[in-house]
Amino acid sequence: MKWWRDAVIYQVYPRSFADSDGDGIGDLPGVVSRLDHLAELGVDAVWLSPFYPSPQADAGYDVADYRDVDPIFGRLADADKLITEAHARRLRVIVDLVPNHTSSRHVWFAAALAAAPGSRERDRYIFRDGKADGGPPNSWQSVFGGGAWTQVADGQWYLHLFDTGQPDLNWDNPEVRAEFEDILRFWLDRGVDGFRVDVAHGLVKQADLADWHLPMVPLTGPGTEGAPRPPMWDQDGVHEIYRRWRKILDGYEGERILVAEAWVQPAERLAAYVRPDEMHQAFNFEYLEASWTAADQRSVIERSLAAGAAVDAPTTWVLSNHDVVRHASRLALPVGAPRPNGIAAGDPQPDAALGLRRARAASLLMLALPGSAYVYQGEELGLPEHTTLPNEARQDPTWFRTGGESVGRDGCRVPIPWEADAPSYGFGPSDKSWLPQPPVFGELALDRQRGVPGSTYELYRSALRLRREHGLGYGALSWVPGAADVVAFQTDNLLVLTNFGPNPAELPAGAEVLLASEPVAGREVPTDVTVWARLP
Known part of the structure; x- marks a missing residue:
């Protein structure tokens, strides 16, 4: 059996996992220092969110150089050491790849701004002339709020489905395709076991860039039959790209994998990303979104398994990540209510005890399902969302681009606690923390849970051990x-x-x-x- 078909993969958000030098920001040496925790927990692999050079307009998802490490996280040698040390513990390493857009500080974008309209440099991105009335080329909005177009000095506009510092690449350009194939080889040669592909459903846009007036969420829409597909999401042309990438990975030993972050509905559309010659896994966000009822849970499980089976692919289950409210808080919200993009101090507060109770139940249900599962750092401790984060501490571009209307994702990204009585709860050697930690994190620190019967940490350890012993990820x-x-x-x-x-x-x-x-x-x-x- 292929390792990835039933693997439990642990997401590390590097800036919030472990800080080795006391500057308040987690780093790669910090991750290395905590690899034993992951081995003891019993996961099979670690996925690292971006650690590349970046101006951090979107916490590293605005990449300025895909072949290096940002100094705040360490050096390239630290990445090499992390891969080596993880492999020594029989942990595979998956790194984030961000191909939909670069940073506006990338050398390509600097060249595009310096070049003329119609130039080779501009064709690497999506530059267009505005409308006759002087407005942007179309009505598209940014996922983070506000318009999706920014005008440059000579009058043209460039597309950014996310922040202004994240210009979208033009995937119809052969030079873009060749560049990312080389980036894949760079990291594969360094020993990574795979790539989680950011915004995997967004690379190709509808050729006419048609107007779209519905809310600009990173989804293909309601998933109902006959509903129009947004012109910027889930275009059929993305599949040719991933077939080429799959051939590259198949040329390396060790079963290297591709994982799609594709907010795609219905399940049959998502299954197209994991056909035998494309990606290996695709996050099941429909499952993450399912309400806490038996009917909804069973329905999404049935649909997901059927869609995966039709293309001989495992389902990839997930409950939390760095982009959504942690499920220890989310599941305490009114059943059936829309998932909020963050929770603020002035919002109705989740019932912490109810949320943790449901989160533990949900995690055991997920870890028993056939297929692969992802665990977001700190969920093994039962960490809740930081729902009272001071507004002045917020850093998510969503908060700023919506004028505070959308709280954003900072609450799920707070540095995690290791030691209850240590500075920054053991996150680092100082009391610095790039986002403030709530007092409840002290009660949930690892050293307060390790070896304690009934603790959430020990529940996860037991679940992962029994999952392996009983082969729960296999079969039907x-x-x-x-x-x-x-x-x-x-x-x-x-x-x-x-x-x-x-x-x-x-x-x-x-x-x-x-x-x-x-x-x-x-x-x-x-x-x-x-x-x-x-x-x-």
Whole structure:
């Protein structure tokens, strides 16, 4: 079996994982110092968010040089050491690749600004003349708020689906395609095991750049049959790019992989990214978005597994990452409410106990599903969103571009706690932290949970061990009939049951509980609890 088909992959957001030098920003030597934690936790691989040279207009997703390391994170030698040390612990390494746009500080964009309209330099990006009335070329809006076009000195406009410091590349240009194929080889030659591809569904735009007046979210739309597909997302031309990339990776030993960050619906459209000659994995964001009800959970699981099976691809499950409210807080919000882009101090506050209870249940459910799963740093500690972050501390461009209307993603990016009584909760040797940490992080620090029965950390360790022992990522599941507010399935002789209803659910006679997200007495499974049980 291919390693990536059932792998549990841990996302490290480098600036918030571990700070080795006390400047308040995490770095690659800090990641190396904490690799033993990942090995002890029991994950199979680590995915690193961008650490490349960048002016940090969007926390590193505005890349100025794809073949080096930003000094705030270390040196290229530190990246090499990280890869070596991870491999020594049998951890594979996946790095972020950001191909939809570069930084406005990239040498290519500087050359484009210095060149004339119609030049080779400008053709690497999407420059256009404005409309006759002097306005931008079309109505597109930035995902981060505001217009998606910025005018330059000679009157032309350039497209940026995100921040003004992130100009979109022109993927119809052969020079762009050749450059990224070389970037792939650069990191593959250094030993990385794969790439998580940022905005994988956005590289190719509809040729006529047609107007689009609906909200500019990074989704293909509602996913309903017959709904128009936005001209900037999920265009069929992206698949040719990934087929070429797959050939490059297949030329290297060690099963190197491509992972799509593609906010694509419905599941059948997402499955196109993981056909046998394209990518290996694609994050299942429809699952992340599913409401906390048995009906919605079962429905999205069924659809996802069916769509993946149709192209012989595993489903890739995810509950949290650096772009969404942590699920330990998100699941405490009213069931069925739209997912907010951040939570501010003045917003209704999530019930922390309810959120953690549901998060633990959701994690056990996810880790039992066939396929691969991703864990976002700190979720193994039960970390909540920082929902009272001072506005003056915010750094997400979304906050600034929307004039504070959208809170943004800072709350899920706060540096994580390692030691309750240490400066910055052990994040680094000083008390500096690029985003302030909430006091509750002290209670949830790793040293307060390691070896403590029932802690979220020990729950994750046990789940990952049992997942491997029972081969839960392999094969198929069979649904177990029961109450409408219960999700239950069986893999061989292991029963997985999550109770979403208000009343206790009952385990079969003779079932032996191996793991539960909360204490279970006898055969009764309480509300918002997941149980793994061996059947007689």
